[in-house]
Amino acid sequence: TDCTIKGVGASDAIYDGSDFKIAIVHARWNEQVIKALLDGTISSLCGFKVKRENIFIESVPGSYELPYITHLMADSHKYDAVISIGVLIKGSTMHFEYIADAVSQGLMQSQIATKTPVIFGVLTCLTEEQALQRAGLTPDGHNHGEDWGAAAVEMAAKRHL
Numbered sequence: 001t002d003c004t005i006k007g008v009g010a011s012d013a014i015y016d017g018s019d020f021k022i023a024i025v026h027a028r029w030n031e032q033v034i035k036a037l038l039d040g041t042i043s044s045l046c047g048f049k050v051k052r053e054n055i056f057i058e059s060v061p062g063s064y065e066l067p068y069i070t071h072l073m074a075d076s077h078k079y080d081a082v083i084s085i086g087v088l089i090k091g092s093t094m095h096f097e098y099i100a101d102a103v104s105q106g107l108m109q110s111q112i113a114t115k116t117p118v119i120f121g122v123l124t125c126l127t128e129e130q131a132l133q134r135a136g137l138t139p140d141g142h143n144h145g146e147d148w149g150a151a152a153v154e155m156a157a158k159r160h161l
């Protein structure tokens with residue numbers, strides 16, 4: 001990446017995810033990148049002591065389908081957080097913009113309406129290289145799934161503030 005100040009700051013506490021049930025909904029478009037993001041997310045959750053049997057994974061065809069299934073899972077109140085993962089790569093039309101906007105609005109509305117934290121794990125990339133970098137698949141890359149796992153545990157810990 002081309003910046004030195006970007007990135008999430010250290011959290012204000014160490015969060016213990018051992019009692020949390022976390023759902024992951026992921027799209028299947030751009031599956032090589034999706035797989036790396038999914039692996040990074042799962043390993044991050046396990047790093048926060050979330051039990052593997054408490055991680056529930058569902059897939060959907062593409063990112064446009066993320067909000068619906070994410071909403072169903074968030075509204076079930078069976079999970080302490082839902083992580084929604086997709087990879088949008090700009091093509092030669094405006095399709096990318098419309099999907100990205102609809103998905104981000106939809107996911108935000110779900111978490112507010114259901115009071116279940118929804119982590120925005122949708123990469124909106126202008127090039128394939130950007131997607132590979134943000135899945136940690138290039139030497140200079142960083143797997144954003146690691147940040148999404150951490151965010152899910154922190155938000156789950158804070159959902160009854």
Ligand SMILES: O=c1[nH]c(NC[C@H](O)[C@H](O)[C@H](O)CO)c([N+](=O)[O-])c(=O)[nH]1
Binds near residue numbers: 029030064
């Ligand atoms: O997840 C993605 N879905 C994409 N399209 C499919 C879309 O999400 C829906 O699955 C489809 O429109 C059917 O509803 C993409 N592109 O079109 O480029 C993309 O890059 N990523």
